[in-house]
Amino acid sequence: xxxxxxxxxxxxxxxxxxxxxxxxxxxxxxxxxxxxxxxxxxxxxxxxxxxxxxxxxxxxxxxxxxxxxxxxxxxxxxxxxxxxxxxxxxxxxxxxxxxxxxxxxxxxxxxxxxxxxxxxxxxxxxxxxxxxxxxxxxxxxxxxxxxxxxxxxxxxxxxxxxxxxxxxxxxxxxxxxxxxxxxxxxxxxxxxxxxxxxxxxxxxxxxxxxxxxxxxxxxxxxxxxxxxxxxxxxxxxxxxxxxxxxxxxxxxxxxxxxxxxxxxxxxxxxxxxxxxxxxxxxxxxxxxxxxxxxxxxxxxxxxxxxxxxxxxxxxxxxxxxxxxxxxxxxxxxxxxxxxxxxxxxxxxxxxxxxxxxxxxxxxxxxxxxxxxxxxxxxxxxxxxxxxxxxxxxxxxxxxxxxxxxxxxxxxxxxxxxxxxxxxxxxxxxxxxxxxxxxxxxxxxxxxxxxxxxxxxxxxxxxxxxxxxxxxxxxxxxxxxxxxx
Amino acid sequence: xxxxxxxxxxxxxxxxxxxxxxxxxxxxxxxxxxxxxxxxxxxxxxxxxxxxxxxxxxxxxxxxxxxxxxxxxxxxxxxxxxxxxxxxxxxxxxxxxxxxxxxxxxxxxxxxxxxxxxxxxxxxxxxxxxxxxxxxxxxxxxxxxxxxxxxxxxxxxxxxxxxxxxxxxxxxxxxxxxxxxxxxxxxxxxxxxxxxxxxxxxxxxxxxxxxxxxxxxxxxxxxxxxxxxxxxxxxxxxxxxxxxxxxxxxxxxxxxxxxxxxxxxxxxxxxxxxxxxxxxxxxxxxxxxxxxxxxxxxxxxxxxxxxxxxxxxxxxxxx
Numbered sequence: 001x002x003x004x005x006x007x008x009x010x011x012x013x014x015x016x017x018x019x020x021x022x023x024x025x026x027x028x029x030x031x032x033x034x035x036x037x038x039x040x041x042x043x044x045x046x047x048x049x050x051x052x053x054x055x056x057x058x059x060x061x062x063x064x065x066x067x068x069x070x071x072x073x074x075x076x077x078x079x080x081x082x083x084x085x086x087x088x089x090x091x092x093x094x095x096x097x098x099x100x101x102x103x104x105x106x107x108x109x110x111x112x113x114x115x116x117x118x119x120x121x122x123x124x125x126x127x128x129x130x131x132x133x134x135x136x137x138x139x140x141x142x143x144x145x146x147x148x149x150x151x152x153x154x155x156x157x158x159x160x161x162x163x164x165x166x167x168x169x170x171x172x173x174x175x176x177x178x179x180x181x182x183x184x185x186x187x188x189x190x191x192x193x194x195x196x197x198x199x200x201x202x203x204x205x206x207x208x209x210x211x212x213x214x215x216x217x218x219x220x221x222x223x224x225x226x227x228x229x230x231x232x233x234x235x236x237x238x239x240x241x242x243x244x245x246x247x248x249x250x251x252x253x254x255x256x257x258x259x260x261x262x263x264x265x266x267x268x269x270x271x272x273x274x275x276x277x278x279x280x281x282x283x284x285x286x287x288x289x290x291x292x293x294x295x296x297x298x299x300x301x302x303x304x305x306x307x308x309x310x311x312x313x314x315x316x317x318x319x320x321x322x323x324x325x326x327x328x329x330x331x332x333x334x335x336x337x338x339x340x341x342x343x344x345x346x347x348x349x350x351x352x353x354x355x356x357x358x359x360x361x362x363x364x365x366x367x368x369x370x371x372x373x374x375x376x377x378x379x380x381x382x383x384x385x386x387x388x389x390x391x392x393x394x395x396x397x398x399x400x401x402x403x404x405x406x407x408x409x410x411x412x413x414x415x416x417x418x419x420x421x422x423x424x425x426x427x428x429x430x431x432x433x434x435x436x437x438x439x440x441x442x443x444x445x446x447x448x449x450x451x452x453x454x455x456x457x458x459x460x461x462x463x464x465x466x467x468x469x470x471x472x473x474x475x476x477x478x479x480x481x482x483x484x
Numbered sequence: 485x486x487x488x489x490x491x492x493x494x495x496x497x498x499x500x501x502x503x504x505x506x507x508x509x510x511x512x513x514x515x516x517x518x519x520x521x522x523x524x525x526x527x528x529x530x531x532x533x534x535x536x537x538x539x540x541x542x543x544x545x546x547x548x549x550x551x552x553x554x555x556x557x558x559x560x561x562x563x564x565x566x567x568x569x570x571x572x573x574x575x576x577x578x579x580x581x582x583x584x585x586x587x588x589x590x591x592x593x594x595x596x597x598x599x600x601x602x603x604x605x606x607x608x609x610x611x612x613x614x615x616x617x618x619x620x621x622x623x624x625x626x627x628x629x630x631x632x633x634x635x636x637x638x639x640x641x642x643x644x645x646x647x648x649x650x651x652x653x654x655x656x657x658x659x660x661x662x663x664x665x666x667x668x669x670x671x672x673x674x675x676x677x678x679x680x681x682x683x684x685x686x687x688x689x690x691x692x693x694x695x696x697x698x699x700x701x702x703x704x705x706x707x708x709x710x711x712x713x714x715x716x717x718x719x720x721x722x723x724x725x726x727x728x729x730x731x732x733x734x735x736x737x738x739x740x741x742x743x744x745x746x747x748x749x750x751x752x753x754x755x756x757x758x759x760x761x762x763x764x765x766x767x768x769x770x771x772x773x774x775x776x777x778x779x780x781x782x783x784x785x786x787x788x789x790x791x792x793x794x795x796x797x798x799x800x801x802x803x
Contacts (some may be wrong), residue, residue, distance in 0.1 A: 270486075270490045
């Protein structure tokens with residue numbers, strides 16, 4: 001207990017300790033194992049871990065930085081630990097959610113039943129900038145749009161996990177999950193309860209299996225050629241693209257490496273043109289095909305979308321998934337789950353007001369100081385205004401923006417979310433953390449046990465994005481204790 | 485293999501070999517002239533700059549910055565693309581881009597070399613240490629490459645780049661000696677001449693080989709014989725071109741002839757000509773013309789690789 005003496009829980013729930021500082025069950029074994037550690041031991045182990053991270057080049061790119069444009073992602077040795085029963089419930093809830101979202105996407109590009117049945121207002125779907133008219137009437141193989149989903153979860157003060165955000169375009173972060181685990185096993189193998197932590201290294205194999213499963217109809221599994229499409233080495237997530245290509249043993253390509261002939265996609269190899277059947281793209285819709293989307297995109301492949309619509313290549317994730325992971329659509333996801341699956345959402349949403357609805361807007365204007373205002377579009381933690389922490393000036397500007405373009409904003413009550421002890425250089429302090437599990441969907445859905453735990457940069461912050469200085473932790477899903 | 489990746493690996497080989505040669509060249513030339521010329525090392529740097537074919541660029545850079553030190557230009561410049569630092573940075577940029585095609589060990593070694601070239605002094609002693617570090621690092625990278633990278637097409641492209649660059653640099657080193665360092669005919673055969681030829685041998689790491697192969701007292705024609713036509717010396721023109729040939733054949737094993745034949749023809753002819761040539765004849769008919777033509781033919785090979793293989797316009801797929 002030495003290591004954590006003097007630890008203070010500030011607000012919200014702490015993952016490791018109850019309010020009167022007794023250890024929660026999932027952490028009992030862990031605390032037993034660090035019982036003999038003092039701060040010096042911890043610092044020394046943490047330094048070993050950081051060196052391991054630096055050497056293996058686990059970096060992300062910081063734009064416009066002269067001193068070297070790559071940084072390591074801060075990593076903290078204290079893991080997030082999830083109990084088996086908690087995880088079972090999360091796993092079911094994630095599969096349920098992703099299933100409903102895929103049904104929704106097939107529906108809005110197909111029969112559009114959810115709109116005619118009044119589940120969601122048509123404007124929210126068809127006026128959405130990410131709605132791709134080009135995809136109307138098209139159903140991708142196996143009816144899967146969101147092959148890879150990253151669902152951001154938080155845990156509220158009552159201990160309930162809630163969905164904060166869906167990411168269905170090109171969610172990133174999974175390479176950190178795998179590398180964090182590798183670093184932990186390298187530097188603190190003695191902290192793992194033997195045989196009781198779910199491994200995470202099955203991810204690349206599952207990903208490849210899924211890509212083969214969603215191949216075009218007339219291609220056999222054996223001849224399927226899958227590739228990863230990257231915007232290039234200057235992209236902030238290039239490490240992850242390269243990492244996944246290495247882990248799966250597939251080619252990492254750029255737009256200029258691909259060419260389309262007669263609605264078939266080929267790779268420009270030294271030996272000539274070689275067919276490509278499945279593309280895991282890490283390039284946004286807008287840049288994918290200059291003939292269909294942004295005409296001056298240098299990152300895409302001319303003719304790709306036509307080849308896709310002709311069913312000769314599968315794009316992962318599908319074109320047009322952006323409608324479903326929007327923060328406005330988010331408000332309707334519990335309704336969509338009920339509508340498509342006849343079930344209640346296993347993982348609830350966070351209460352959300354959308355500027356698009358007049359009654360919500362009035363409430364938002366009235367209560368901005370108590371709410372967190374977020375742009376409906378966009379990611380990376382940019383443009384967020386945390387009402388209770390904002391100055392009067394900031395609030396006035398935010399209110400003005402909201403008045404001018406109400407549809408661009410949503411608001412949520414300031415959500416307390418749970419903290420995990422994190423070392424600040426001298427002692428442990430509670431820092432807020434979220435959890436992004438990854439769901440792969442081919443013939444069925446599979447959830448990577450755990451996911452990426454991101455922690456805020458300091459004790460006050462509610463924002464965990466790496467672009468805002470946040471760090472990460474290993475995430476342990478415990479297995480059921482074997483019967484003695 | 486992806487054409488872009490093949491081209492990148494080819495350039496990775498070229499840049500690493502070039503970095504090694506620039507370090508050698510600077511090291512040896514400065515050393516040799518400091519000993520022989522009381523005026524100091526300025527003339528040596530002129531020779532290095534001339535060898536790299538960078539005289540015009542250096543002039544232009546001097547116009548902008550009259551106080552520009554040749555060391556800052558040849559070694560540390562980030563503006564001059566052929567400087568040691570730029571060359572290493574280019575190699576490292578490529579290594580990062582094709583990381584999935586080289587081993588973790590090779591990447592980390594190149595990364596370390598890159599981090600090392602970002603700092604360094606301009607005084608004689610720290611420069612010497614710096615050159616030694618670069619040479620050792622490149623040697624380590626080549627060794628790791630041979631021992632940890634898969635025996636696939638990419639590996640062959642890497643070696644094609646490496647040997648083409650080495651052939652080019654060896655010819656430049658010799659060319660510079662004959663026509664730039666020594667403009668005075670009566671010096672030929674004199675002690676100064678001999679000393680400079682020894683510097684050339686050292687630039688090419690060839691002095692010990694010269695002795696072992698029993699060439700006798702150091703003279704221009706004999707040095708030319710070793711550096712150009714000795715098939716057993718791993719930096720000679722004939723050795724480099726025949727290695728280029730061997731690796732090219734392996735790299736293009738599955739490439740359709742319509743693509744591979746262009747560079748293959750250039751490489752085969754060049755190798756045949758080198759094998760048939762004789763140092764005395766070459767010297768009689770003009771060494772400088774020979775190197776001019778040789779470098780032109782390497783340029784034609786490079787061009788054929790780019791046009792017909794790396795950046796070939798996609799033909800109709802065969803179905």
